[in-house]
Amino acid sequence: MARITLSNLAHSYLPKPRGEADFALKEMDHVWQDGGAYALLGASGCGKTTLLNIISGLLRPSRGRVLFGERDVTDAPTAERNIAQVFQFPVVYDTMTVRENLAFPLRNRGRDAAYVEARVGQIARMIGMEGALDTRARGLTADAKQKISLGRGMVREDVNAILFDEPLTVIDPHMKWELRTQLKRLHREFGHTMIYVTHDQTEALTFADKVVVMHEGRVVQTGTPEELFETPGHTFVGYFIGSPGMNLFEAEVSGDMARVMGHPVPLGATYPPTGGRVQIGVRPEFVSLADAGLPVTIRRIEDVGRHRILRGEVFGQPVNLLLPEDRPAATGSAFLQLAPEKINVYSDDWRVQPVGARRAA
Numbered sequence: 257m258a259r260i261t262l263s264n265l266a267h268s269y270l271p272k273p274r275g276e277a278d279f280a281l282k283e284m285d286h287v288w289q290d291g292g293a294y295a296l297l298g299a300s301g302c303g304k305t306t307l308l309n310i311i312s313g314l315l316r317p318s319r320g321r322v323l324f325g326e327r328d329v330t331d332a333p334t335a336e337r338n339i340a341q342v343f344q345f346p347v348v349y350d351t352m353t354v355r356e357n358l359a360f361p362l363r364n365r366g367r368d369a370a371y372v373e374a375r376v377g378q379i380a381r382m383i384g385m386e387g388a389l390d391t392r393a394r395g396l397t398a399d400a401k402q403k404i405s406l407g408r409g410m411v412r413e414d415v416n417a418i419l420f421d422e423p424l425t426v427i428d429p430h431m432k433w434e435l436r437t438q439l440k441r442l443h444r445e446f447g448h449t450m451i452y453v454t455h456d457q458t459e460a461l462t463f464a465d466k467v468v469v470m471h472e473g474r475v476v477q478t479g480t481p482e483e484l485f486e487t488p489g490h491t492f493v494g495y496f497i498g499s500p501g502m503n504l505f506e507a508e509v510s511g512d513m514a515r516v517m518g519h520p521v522p523l524g525a526t527y528p529p530t531g532g533r534v535q536i537g538v539r540p541e542f543v544s545l546a547d548a549g550l551p552v553t554i555r556r557i558e559d560v561g562r563h564r565i566l567r568g569e570v571f572g573q574p575v576n577l578l579l580p581e582d583r584p585a586a587t588g589s590a591f592l593q594l595a596p597e598k599i600n601v602y603s604d605d606w607r608v609q610p611v612g613a614r615r616a617a
């Protein structure tokens with residue numbers, strides 16, 4: 257296993273890229289720690305697959321280096337990188353049985369028969385296919401074939417990393433949860449470096465210890481699920497993670513006070529003078545209806561089972577908040593309070609680091 261370092265990496269699919277817009281991956285430095293369980297999360301087209309294919313060697317980056325430990329593998333072919341990769345759609349040998357498919361990566365590397373038998377049995381149990389080991393892959397459903405692909409990805413213990421590219425797309429919802437749990441268990445047991453690409457925040461947050469969020473070809477934040485929730489480093493993270501995402505208001509910020517269209521909003525910390533386009537961000541969980549505060553026009557209230565979502569506008573900017581079950585609310589005018597310690601400040605979409613705690617009132 258190895259730490260994977262991406263150094264000054266950038267990639268364009270064009271032979272002669274002219275500007276930043278021509279790069280699918282903008283220049284980045286990133287380290288994947290040995291043994292980490294990472295999710296690579298972002299909207300469609302943000303560059304997740306490109307990044308994964310550069311790590312596995314399917315794609316050579318236009319710029320920069322890829323290191324496994326101290327070894328520079330930028331020009332090394334996939335076969336030399338000792339990586340297992342599971343794709344969105346099944347890659348199995350139709351003429352082989354489930355057992356032969358699972359055993360293939362081990363036989364290929366000359367492992368002895370007793371080891372292969374034991375390991376294949378273990379993986380088959382993990383993917384819930386121990387009863388189908390002698391069935392040929394040809395007649396199986398896409399769902400079952402994808403489970404075999406996952407099993408094949410996980411069967412070798414000596415890989416540098418296992419890369420998963422949206423592996424659960426074709427799996428039914430109940431089995432998705434089951435397989436994710438199994439992947440986590442496998443990670444705890446064997447400590448492989450795992451990188452799991454998804455555009456589904458639930459998958460990312462339940463699988464990973466660290467989530468790497470990509471937006472328009474850049475890594476915008478790497479953090480634990482709690483960090484991404486509490487302190488989104490970029491407005492995209494605030495918007496993309498959470499349901500509904502973070503509220504953003506255009507504001508002026510001075511010290512520990514923000515003003516939204518002149519209305520004072522106390523902040524939980526003190527901020528340095530901030531240029532650019534300034535916004536304050538607060539998650540729907542930390543906004544409540546009050547007798548005074550920011551004036552809101554309530555447009556509608558949606559019942560989503562466990563709670564209700566109030567959707568409204570503050571000076572024309574959309575706002576969402578979660579209403580407790582017992583809080584009556586109707587459309588019309590009201591006021592909002594934002595929990596000061598839960599507000600983040602953004603300048604040109606990037607989070608501004610506070611310089612100190614808020615002064616005592």
Ligand SMILES: Nc1ncnc2c1ncn2[C@@H]1O[C@H](COP(=O)(O)OP(=O)(O)OP(=O)(O)O)[C@@H](O)[C@H]1O
Pocket residue numbers: 269280298299300301302303304305306307455
């Ligand atoms: N072979 C290719 N040739 C040219 N452009 C490509 C190629 N593959 C990807 N791109 C472009 O590079 C950008 C990043 O694509 P990529 O597939 O890495 O994103 P992604 O985040 O994995 O998206 P998705 O979740 O839809 O798979 C996109 O604009 C895409 O159109």
